[in-house]
Amino acid sequence: MAANGKAKRLGMKQRYQMLTRHLDWETSYQPMDKVFPYDKFEGIKIKDWDGWEDPFRLTMDTYWKFQAEKERKLYAVIDSFAQNNGQLGLTDARYMNAAKLFLQGVTPLEYAAHRHFAHIGRHLRGGGARVAAQMQSIDELRHAQTQVHTLSHYNKYFDGFHDFHHMHDRVWYLSVPKSFFDDAVTAGPFEFVTSISFSFEYVLTNLLFVPFMSGAAYNGDLATVTFGFSAQSDESRHMTLGLEVVKFLLEQHEDNVPIVQGWLDKWFWRGYRLLGLVAMLQDYMLPKKVMSWKEAWEVYYEEQGSALFEDLSRYGLRPPLHQEDAIKEKDRISHEVWGTFYNYTHAAAFHTWDVDDEHMDWLSEKYPDTFDKYYRPRYMMWREMAEQGKRFYNNALPQLCNVCQIPMVFTEPDDPGVICFRRSEYNGDTYHTCSAGCKHIFDNEPEKYVQSWLPVHQIYQGNCGGASVEDVLKWYHMNLGVDNMDYHGSPEEKMWSEWMAGRHAEQVEYPPVKAAE
Amino acid sequence: MSIQIKGLSLEPRRQTYSHIARRFGEDRPATRYEEATYDVQAVTNFHYRPIYAPEYEIHDPSRTAINMADWYVFKDPRQFYYGTYNMSRASMNETIERHFKMVDERGLLDQIDADWMQKVRDYLIPMRHYEWGANMNNILICDYGYGTQLTSAAAFSAMDRLGMAQYISRVGLAIDGNTGESLEQGRTDWVEVPYWQPTRHAVEDSFVIQDWFETFIAQNLALDGVMHPLVFGEFDRASQPHNAMGITLITQFMTDWFKDNNRWVDAVVKAAAGESADNKKLLSGWFKTWRGRAEEAAAPVAGHVLGDQGGEALKTVLDQLDARAGQLGLEG
């Protein structure tokens, strides 16, 4: 029947409804449970998938249009940055070590997220939820690929970027982010969306993004800043999905509440521990400082987080377990993690360095209760050793927490002078964790965590290239004396000094360009 | 008269990432496509096994019976990474938006013979569900597949299918004056009408295929290789005597897409088949099975739309598909 006269005008909501609802159907030639085999085993009950609300009603035509425009703008900046050697505008080459940690540790997680949102995008029964997951899947691919592209220019000049993928699968400190995401993607679909979409992309996201992106802005890393802004509008869709998902689960059935609560408890703590690396970055690796970890934590978790949990309390959700421990540690974790990396810089694909007096005074000011008492003396001792030509490198291998896989360097929440040490028994073996939070996680799923590929254990078992530190570093594909060791004396430092000295001196003529007749 | 530009010379210490240089055998500049797709996926030392599928690692080449020495020989001829993919589709979208606008402003759909318009509804609107199924299958390939190259392209293809399901929905709205009634009817047809059932059956069976490479062959080569040329080719040609140019215009995206997507599909099949006799045998077997299903699915639809001419139209499409499969190295 051809349309007669003027068709009625459709509002955005209605139009979206018609274009997207009921594209799916109840299968009859194959049972629905066979088509969707994974969305029931976690015990989550969904009464009605049509209750799913899409906050951003993006159809693919609009998605392509907006994302294409964002990409055009982003690549124009990346190209310009490369062409004009934008790295000369960095505050200091030591900033690059933050970017190295990002490419080695975070970019592979963006990629892992891409693949697993594809998994969710196939295996959740609700059509609306699948579409949202699929858009996030390619958004995450966007982030991984644009990061690889953005940082490609730095790779040409700076060390530690060159084999990020190989290192992510092997290097000891990179098992921290790798195991975090492996944990999420090996869980069921609802745990995955709670852990990543809600806990990581909503509750904790600013604690990841602000240090890296503001750190980039403050330190002249125009390329990363541009990437950051461009990615942020994708992130606002992801954040919205995270909040939407958790509300949907909590509203669908009261039986879901304790399950979601359990996941929140686990993933708050695992995400928080992962952010220990970022805390270090924020307080130690940015030549020009944005804010302290403690300040960021207070704004983005204590303030914003509490407003969020207040809002969610009407569903029966409470704030996560062990958040009090995290709050107690806010004066300490960045220093404890930096200390670890200072110890093991000979085995890392980025540099650390002597913390100078000006920096220590800033740390003193930001951490009045802990810095001068616990950490300044340590740094002064290390400085003295370095000045004597005995820069300290720790030649023993550390014990790793079985869950977060960070070396066991954290201290008791109530006593900064005592290493925090927990143990659990499982099938006749003893396992160690770094905190009540990690022990709680281990004890809930020991059969999972005993599978961990702990880098230190693997080295001792002879699975990492050989018996000497040098063998292992070569197996990691680290360029010795180049990627690793103190910044002072590194090839990168030399290069940077030459650039800064020769900035206005060395010039080259590009081939002449004929003007139009 | 010439312009000289003075700049700062900074010698790079390396041209590209090490894993890419290893593939090249030398350190030389890499393209954006190469950097975005080579080796990004994790390969080893996974920490835990999926609790929902503990027989596999997180990324596991054994999820398919296809064996590859290197999973990075599936170079996409279009060289799509996220940026170029979106720019391509945004551009294709601009074309079809113009077409929708023009068709609307000139009332081109009103000119179609009323009888033929019913056939258009019958054969076109239910295809939005076919596309939805194709979306599910391609996102599955991204989930279970191996290697960044192949899986990223599958994700792009999945989003294309969603886009096309939405474009077809818009065609329905253009036909029914935004009431949505054609979409409801199309859904009923998809679920109930006899001539659509073999297609729906094949689609649902494709949802439970265990080997994702078989899913690839079933969906992207066999089913699409029949349904798309039939619906957007043969049926569209048959529509022309009925003043249906308006429909051709507002389904433009699908025709452009098919050519574009096949460049990728063909490259994947050719690379996999060319790798080994075992692969060739597997792929050929899967193709034979699903080509058969596609034929069974398309026959009643072709009969409904074209009557006696349906068989001939279907044969044309099948012959083209068989020739194509042969060129890709598949054996009958």
Add this chain to the structure above:
Amino acid sequence: MARNVSIVLQDTADALPIIEAIKSDNPDAEVQSMPSLVRIEAPGKLVIKRDSVSERIGRDWDVQEIQLSMVTLSGNIDEDDDQFVISWQ
């Protein structure tokens, strides 16, 4: 007392008319300048109106274009043809 909602936009030429529209339609809103960013906060609710922005840019603005300038937000979202609303229940 209603909790604050907020939106953070990039401080670019494209975002300026949006920022102006928000200020004009939300008298309780507070605007804060940050490096490269503009943060707008208001108690309980923020509304971005299509007409207000369209008027300022001289063409028909699509509410969904907010995506191009948006960095982050805090609150529940409701979007339709005419406006983008951020609020807490």
